[in-house]
Each structure stands twice: as structure tokens, then as C-alpha cells.
Amino acid sequence: MTGSSLHIRKRPLLVLTCFYGLGIIFGFYFKGSLWWLILGGLTFLVNLIYFIRKGKLQSTLFLLCFVFFGALWYNLHCLPPDSYRHWLDEVVEGQGTVISYPRPGAAGLSFMVDLHRLSRGEQELPGGIRVLLRTKGDAQVLPGTVVGVRGKLSLPRQARNPGEFDYRQYLANGQIFYQLTTQDNGLTVISEGQGVRTWLAREREKIASHLAQIIPLKERGLLLGVLFGDKSGIPDTDYEAYQRAGVVHLFAVSGLHVGFVLGLVWALLSFWEVRPLFRLLLGAGCLTVYFFLVGWTASIVRAIIMALVGLVALTVGKKQDLYTTLALAALIILVANPGELLQTGFQLSFVTTAGLIYLTPWLGNLGLGKILAPAVAAQLAGIPLGAYYFNQISLVAPFLNIIAVGAGGIIVGLAMIGSILYFVWPPLGDPFFLGAGGLLYALSEFILWWGRQEWTGLIVPTPPLALIVILYAFLFLAPHLYNFIPYWRSFFPPVYRQRILTAFIIIGITCFLWPHMGKTQVVFLDVGQGDSIFIKTPGGKTILLDGGGTPGSDYSIGKQVLKPFLRRQGLRKIDLVIMSHSDTDHSEGLLEVIPYFNVGQIIVPPLEQGDKVEEALLQVARKRNIPLNSVTAGQYIQVDDQVRLEVLHPDGERIWHGNNKSLVLKLIYQEAEWLLTGDIENEAIAYLLAQKEDLRADILKLPHHGSISSYSEEFYRQVGPWAVIVSAGINKFNHPHPRVRGYFSERGIPFYLTRDNGAIITWSKGRKIEARTFIPSL
The missing domain is CATH 1.20.1280 (Monooxygenase)
Known part of the structure; x- marks a missing residue:
């Protein structure tokens, strides 16, 4: 074909x-x-x-x-049932069946539960909904276990910033719309599961426990990922390196694993003469067992359906049509759960498989050979989606995949043989497990070395969906382009061909750059109860002012919010990092995100002896050879030819502490001005007013999250903004204070709050400033 x-x-x-x-x-x-x-x-x-x-x-x-x-x-x-919404943030009780393997996380375990019953006091709602259950501790539950739960019902976290993973939509695509976080002793096991699925889950746990006894921790995490698709034992930094290298699919159980399962069945049956129907039934049974061991993923379901159709075709003596088989697999999955179409895993699995089928013959005819052509075909098919979802393109993936897939086949084979022998007598499987673990460790170190080299991957900004469609249209037409060459040459003389190609190149570059030309963008990120502001100038310079933080929480603002947002911009480097002051809700995210980017310079207010956050930032700057400078009022930073930052506070003659030590900066781009005020309170505000500073600005970022301790009508009049922005989350401090909000609402001045609107994106081409919210206003 x-x-x-x-x-x-x-x-x-x-x-x-x-x-x-x-x-x-x-x-x-x-x-x-x-x-x-x-x-x-x-x-x-x-x-x-x-x-x-x-x-x-x-x-x-x-x-x-x-x-x-x-x-x-x-x-x-895929739309949530409204009957449960009035119980949000309420403590409820229920009973249900565990339907997924528990996954460890920073805040404990999480797994899916199919609730049979849900009640609050004497009020009871019908069950039949699935929830994500979060619980602390080491709960011993497996698929099929019946549990009693007591906890707070809530909505999963939604994306609140560009580039942030939308966990709420991800779960909704799997028909899960609510999460339930257990209280103390809020999870009880009512009965252990008795079915085949639970028995297989226990056997999987036994294999995992046995592996923990015979091979080191890192190899165990990798082997469980390859064998069962369980990525929880793989460190985040390693997983990102695998993504950069383009081989992360090794940990997505798919065709390679299914092929080996059937290979083992065929090898065993080769010793006897069996009927094709028996071969089909036995192969289908083994694949079903493996499916229960792994759990539901689009890649394993696709591979199993395609394999079963192939077995049926072989049994009845018909030729399998791969395109029709792929369509059948997709249709079965999407009828069972239409939301799967919107999942990254489904898209990558089916698109790369389709690309493998469609492009490999063409690439082979171009001289790439039978080994390189499939690797390049899969890579080409995955590039647009990889750029869209992960903002990176691997330059070495085709070559690494030749090695990774070859070695991966041996590793999967050894691990599966070890698992089968483990059921006979555990020590019999040890040599195979050890062999698989050792080979996997060597392969992993080889891949990680490549994945840690910056030049092996391109970081790209998130392409628009229209460009994704164009790229896939080009890939679809690519095998046919040769047929159009005679028509192209006959219709257009050489001089016109050159002009047309030049015009297309110019149009393409202009369409890509036009949205960013002559525009300064200031994004007030939603980091909960904290501040973080991203600035990009017309000259392409980038500034990160503060990084938010979550004091007393395991949630990482730097890794979960800032890093995805900055990657979405296609950034490897941040030209300027500014810390307005050292409070955790402004500084923690900076310390978390700086190690992932090249930073040109760090700016801070005058340093204070004994400040642990400032000392930590100094250590990071020294370790990474980043210049660190303190600034005071009267200085300015020329960001590029048309954009500058004026420092209005603190002055260098007086020692300031706490919130009043915050840097106050005015960002100026031609006639557009933003006043960024950190956490200053009335003492610093009064000092600013006494200095007769020019405070006028189009956008005012309200001081200290809109606190009453920063309320100053004279300050607001001096600034005279056309819109104000407050960065605040759910908090116990009454931020923003109703009096502050009332002042602006009475005057008809737009009031943007990240808690309600998510990130606030503002931009200007030098005159008027425009704004939009990431979460549309209701």
C-alpha cells in the first residue's frame, strides 16, 4: 500500500x-x-x-x-449533571466502586470511583456518577474495591492561564465532572473486589512489589512504565527529557506490547497444530487479560482492536485494510466515550499510527529505507501535535526511535516472559526482570543524555489551530506533490515560479509575525493569592515580574503555572526577572522556575540582611552566573528601543521593610502606561504622593491584592486609570476589600480580578491599551 x-x-x-x-x-x-x-x-x-x-x-x-x-x-x-452543583464545597458521604488504579501525587493518592450513593445528612441524590477521589495516606484499594467515602465535593481545577493544563476539561472528557477530597478517616474499605479484574489488579501489585525487592528504584519505575504504562515512578525531570528526545511513547502501552503478547501466544501454539479459531480466541483472551492489567488508555484499546481485526481477517483468510481497521478502532472508542477525541493521548496515538501507515511507503520510495522510513513517518505525523501541546520539536527522535523501539521490543519481551514465569514460581522470572531492568537502565541513560542537550529540541510557541490544519493538509498532499510538478512547470515560467514561492514565504512569515508586531503585551497571571506579571515588548524582550507562591501547600506555581505559560510563548530565555519583594506569594514561583530557563538578569529592591528568600535567590544567581542588581527610585531600565521601566519606589535614602519595600514600577511604551505597585501599603503610598511623582497610568495593578491597608482615594485620583487589575485568590484576608472595589465600581472603572477572570491579558500598540480575560466573564 x-x-x-x-x-x-x-x-x-x-x-x-x-x-x-x-x-x-x-x-x-x-x-x-x-x-x-x-x-x-x-x-x-x-x-x-x-x-x-x-x-x-x-x-x-x-x-x-x-x-x-x-x-x-x-x-x-461530556456535560456535568447540574443536580450535584448545589452541593459543591459541602461535606458529603457516599459509597462506590473503585474503577482505576490509584496514582500517587504530592497531596496523596487519587483514583476514580463510581458512586452508587451520595448524601448530605438526610438529603440523598441518586448515584451513578463517577468522581475523582483524593485521599491522604496509603490507601490499599484496587479496581473493584467497594469503598465508603466522606469528604468535600468540588470541581476539579480548570486552566486559568494560557498554557496551563486544563484538568477539569481533561476529566470531563473522561465523563468525570467532580472531585471528592476525603476528610480525616474519610475512606473505608467495605469489601474487596471479587471479579477477574480485581484478581488481575492484585497480581499486578504483586509483580510491582516483587520488582521493588530485586531491582533498584529507578529501574523499577522505568520497568513498570514500559510494562503497564505506570509513569508514577519516573521523575518529572527524566520524563521531560524523554519528551525532548521524542521517545516518551515507550511508556504508552500500545502496538509494540500487543504485538509481543500475540507473538508469545503464536510461539507457544507453534508446537501444536491448532485450528485458526482457537488461535483467535486464545489471542483475544490474552489481550483482554493484558488490557485489565494496564487499564483503559486510547493507545492500548486502539492496538487491541486493530490486532483483533487482524486476527479475524487472518482466521477467515481475508486481507486486512489498515485504514478501515484504524477507523473502526476510533469509532468504537468514540462511541463508548466521545470525549476521548479531545484527549492528547487519543490524538497522538491515532495520528501517528495513521501517519505511519500513510507516509512510510512514500518515504521508503524516497530512499529512506525500511528502518528509517517508519521512524520518520511517525515523527512527521506527530510534529504538529507535539508543537501544539508540548511546544517542542525533537530533532533526534527518528534516529533515537530506531534504537529505542528495537531495544524496547527486547525489554518488553523479557519483562513479559518474566511476568509469566513469576506466576509459575517467582524466582523463575528474576533473571528476565533483571535483564530487562539492566537493558532499560542503559537505554534510559543513553536517551537522557540526548534529551538533556538543548540543541536536540526546538522550543516553539503554540501554533494556531489553523496552522495545524495546514500542516496536516500538507502531509496528506506530500506523497502526491510529485504528480503536480509537470503541471506546475507547464503553467508557470521559471521567473513566475520564483515570484510565487517568494510571495508565499513572505505571506507565511507575515501571518506568523503580524500578531506580535509593534505590540507590548502585559499578562497578569492567575497565581492564586499572589502576584506574577509577564511582559513582552515589540522587540521580543521578555520580563517576568514576581512569580506567585503557595505558602504551606505542595502545589508548585512555578512548575504548574509559570513554566507551561512561558513554554507556550516558545521561550528558552527570560531577559529580565524582577522580584518586587521577598514575600513568598511573590517570590516562591521565581525560585522554582528560574532553573528551567536561561535568565539574562535579576532585579530586586535593596537587599536586607538575614532575608532567607533573598539569600536563596542570590545562591541561584551565583550558581547559574546570572547578574543580580538592586534598584531604587529615580533609576530606569531601558528594556528595548521603545519600552522602559521607571523605578518609583523604594528610594535609596530610607530603609523600608515588609510590603512597603516593594518595587513600584511604571512600564511605558509610547503613550501607553502600566503602574505596577507590588504590595505597598498606605505608608509607602503617602510617601509616593509626597514626592510628587508622575503616577498617571492607563492600567493600575492595585497594591497588596486590593487590601484595605492600601486604600487611598488620593492615590487613585493621581493615577487616574481607565482600568484596574487585582491579583488575588480565595483568601481569609478579605482581598480585595469591598470598599476598594466599590470605589472603582461607583466610577464605572473596569475592575479585573484574577480570582474571577483568570489571567488578564493586556496589550497596546503604543496608544490605547486593550484587555481581555482568559476566563470569559459571566
Whole structure:
């Protein structure tokens, strides 16, 4: 099969699956609309009438039925039931069955529970919903265990900043809309599971425990990832290196593993003459067992369905059509759960598999050979999605994958043989486990060395969806471009061909750069109860002012919010990092994120002896050879030709402490001005007013999260903003104070609050400043 042999009309299931998927996408962007039901019903009715009168289906209407069905099916499955919303943030009790393997995290364990019953006091709601259960401690539960729970019902965290992982949408795509966080002794085991799935889960845990006794911790984490897709034992830094190297798919159980399971079955059956039907049933049974051991993922379900269809085709003596088989696998998954289409894992699994099937013959004909062509095909198919979701493109993935897939096949084989022998007698499997662990460690170190080299991967800004569509259209047309060359040459003389290509290049570059040309962007990130501001100038200079923080929490603002946001911008370097003052809710995220980026310079207020945060920042600066300078009022920082930062506070003659030590900066770009005030309170505000500073600005970032201790009507009048911004989360300090908010609402001045709106994105081309919120206002 060549790349040019994709005959759509001969594969109706592929067409129907594509239109059904298109309907799911429409359903996602137009959630909760009854029009899908109305339009779908009318289209079906018209199609039925046409069929009755003409004796055949009208193809266009028939395909539209699939579009409407996809949209309707998504809305029926992936929208939260409203009956539970009035119990949010309330303590509830319930009973349910564990349906996933527990995953360890910074705050304890989390796993999915199918609730049979849910109540609050004497009020009771019908069960039948699935929740994410979070609990502290080491709960001994497995899929199939029936548990009693008591805890607070809440919504999962949603994305509140550009680039931040939307955990709420991720869970909703899996038909999970609420999370339940247990209170003290809020989880009790009512009964152990008795089914086959629970028995297999116990055996998986036994294998994991046995591995902990015979191989080191790192190799154990890697081996569990390869064998069962369990990534919890792989350090975050290593996993990121695997992503940069483009081989993270080794830890996604898929076709390689399924192929080896069937290979073992075929090898064992080769000693006897068995009927094809028995071979099919035994292969299907082994794959089902492996599925329960691994759990639901799009990649394993896709691989199993394709393998089963292949077995059926082999049994009945028919040739398997890979495109139709792939479409069937997608359709089964998307009918079971339409939200899977929006999951990164589903998209990468199916797109790379389709690319492997479609592009490999073409690349082979270009001379890449049977070994390199599949690796390059998979890489090309995954590049657009990798850039969109992970902001990186690996330059060494095709070559590393040749080694990784080859060695990975041996590792998977040794691990599976070890698992089978473990069930016979545990020591029998040890040599195979040890061999797999040793080989995996060597492979891992080899890959990590490449993944830690900066030049092996490109960091790119998140491409627009339109560009993703164009790139995949190009990949689809690439095998056919050679056929167009004669027409291209006959219609356009050489001089016109050069002009057309030049025009396309100029248009492409202009479309990519136009949104950023001549524009200064200031983003007030939502970091909860704290401050963090990102600035990008027309010349491409970048500034990070403060980094937020979560005192007393395991949640990392730097890793979970700042780093994804900065990667979304395509950044390896931050030109200027500024710490307004050393309070944890301004500084903690900076200390967490600096090690991941090249930093040009760090700016701080005058240093204070004995300040532990400032000392920690000094150590980081020395370790990474980053210049660190303190500034005072009267100085300015020329960021680029048209943008400068004026320092208004603190002055160098007086010693300031605490919040009043905060840097107050005015960002000026031509006629547009932002006043960024840190956490200054009334003492510092009065001093600023007494100095007769020019405080006028278009945007005022309110001091100290809108606290009453920073309330000053004279200060507000002097600034005269057209809009104010408050960075504050849920807190016990009454931030922002109602009196502060009331002052601006009475005067009709827009009041943006990150707690309500998420990140506030402001920008200007030198005159008027515009603003939008990441979370739309209700």
C-alpha cells in the first residue's frame, strides 16, 4: 500500500468516522445547545423520507446525520449533571466502586470511583456518577474495591492561564465532572473486589512489589512504565527529557506490547497444530487479560482492536485494510466515550499510527529505507501535535526511535516472559526482570543524555489551530506533490515560479509575525493569592515580574503555572526577572522556575540582611552566573528601543521593610502606561504622593491584592486609570476589600480580578491599551 493509495470512497467506515469526529468537535465548541438534537432529528427525518420515496439514502444528508449525532452524543456524555452543583464545597458521604488504579501525587493518592450513593445528612441524590477521589495516606484499594467515602465535593481545577493544563476539561472528557477530597478517616474499605479484574489488579501489585525487592528504584519505575504504562515512578525531570528526545511513547502501552503478547501466544501454539479459531480466541483472551492489567488508555484499546481485526481477517483468510481497521478502532472508542477525541493521548496515538501507515511507503520510495522510513513517518505525523501541546520539536527522535523501539521490543519481551514465569514460581522470572531492568537502565541513560542537550529540541510557541490544519493538509498532499510538478512547470515560467514561492514565504512569515508586531503585551497571571506579571515588548524582550507562591501547600506555581505559560510563548530565555519583594506569594514561583530557563538578569529592591528568600535567590544567581542588581527610585531600565521601566519606589535614602519595600514600577511604551505597585501599603503610598511623582497610568495593578491597608482615594485620583487589575485568590484576608472595589465600581472603572477572570491579558500598540480575560466573564 503506498501513500497515494488512500481511496476514500472505497472506505466508507473511514468517512463516517471522520464525520462523526467532526460532529464531536462541533459539540465541544457549541456545548449545551438543543439545536444539535433538533437539527439532527430534522436531518434524519428528511433522509428517511428521501429513502422511502427514492429507495436509497441521500449521501450528504446521511453524512450530516453522523455530524449531528457526534455533536449530540458528546453533549449527552461530556456535560456535568447540574443536580450535584448545589452541593459543591459541602461535606458529603457516599459509597462506590473503585474503577482505576490509584496514582500517587504530592497531596496523596487519587483514583476514580463510581458512586452508587451520595448524601448530605438526610438529603440523598441518586448515584451513578463517577468522581475523582483524593485521599491522604496509603490507601490499599484496587479496581473493584467497594469503598465508603466522606469528604468535600468540588470541581476539579480548570486552566486559568494560557498554557496551563486544563484538568477539569481533561476529566470531563473522561465523563468525570467532580472531585471528592476525603476528610480525616474519610475512606473505608467495605469489601474487596471479587471479579477477574480485581484478581488481575492484585497480581499486578504483586509483580510491582516483587520488582521493588530485586531491582533498584529507578529501574523499577522505568520497568513498570514500559510494562503497564505506570509513569508514577519516573521523575518529572527524566520524563521531560524523554519528551525532548521524542521517545516518551515507550511508556504508552500500545502496538509494540500487543504485538509481543500475540507473538508469545503464536510461539507457544507453534508446537501444536491448532485450528485458526482457537488461535483467535486464545489471542483475544490474552489481550483482554493484558488490557485489565494496564487499564483503559486510547493507545492500548486502539492496538487491541486493530490486532483483533487482524486476527479475524487472518482466521477467515481475508486481507486486512489498515485504514478501515484504524477507523473502526476510533469509532468504537468514540462511541463508548466521545470525549476521548479531545484527549492528547487519543490524538497522538491515532495520528501517528495513521501517519505511519500513510507516509512510510512514500518515504521508503524516497530512499529512506525500511528502518528509517517508519521512524520518520511517525515523527512527521506527530510534529504538529507535539508543537501544539508540548511546544517542542525533537530533532533526534527518528534516529533515537530506531534504537529505542528495537531495544524496547527486547525489554518488553523479557519483562513479559518474566511476568509469566513469576506466576509459575517467582524466582523463575528474576533473571528476565533483571535483564530487562539492566537493558532499560542503559537505554534510559543513553536517551537522557540526548534529551538533556538543548540543541536536540526546538522550543516553539503554540501554533494556531489553523496552522495545524495546514500542516496536516500538507502531509496528506506530500506523497502526491510529485504528480503536480509537470503541471506546475507547464503553467508557470521559471521567473513566475520564483515570484510565487517568494510571495508565499513572505505571506507565511507575515501571518506568523503580524500578531506580535509593534505590540507590548502585559499578562497578569492567575497565581492564586499572589502576584506574577509577564511582559513582552515589540522587540521580543521578555520580563517576568514576581512569580506567585503557595505558602504551606505542595502545589508548585512555578512548575504548574509559570513554566507551561512561558513554554507556550516558545521561550528558552527570560531577559529580565524582577522580584518586587521577598514575600513568598511573590517570590516562591521565581525560585522554582528560574532553573528551567536561561535568565539574562535579576532585579530586586535593596537587599536586607538575614532575608532567607533573598539569600536563596542570590545562591541561584551565583550558581547559574546570572547578574543580580538592586534598584531604587529615580533609576530606569531601558528594556528595548521603545519600552522602559521607571523605578518609583523604594528610594535609596530610607530603609523600608515588609510590603512597603516593594518595587513600584511604571512600564511605558509610547503613550501607553502600566503602574505596577507590588504590595505597598498606605505608608509607602503617602510617601509616593509626597514626592510628587508622575503616577498617571492607563492600567493600575492595585497594591497588596486590593487590601484595605492600601486604600487611598488620593492615590487613585493621581493615577487616574481607565482600568484596574487585582491579583488575588480565595483568601481569609478579605482581598480585595469591598470598599476598594466599590470605589472603582461607583466610577464605572473596569475592575479585573484574577480570582474571577483568570489571567488578564493586556496589550497596546503604543496608544490605547486593550484587555481581555482568559476566563470569559459571566
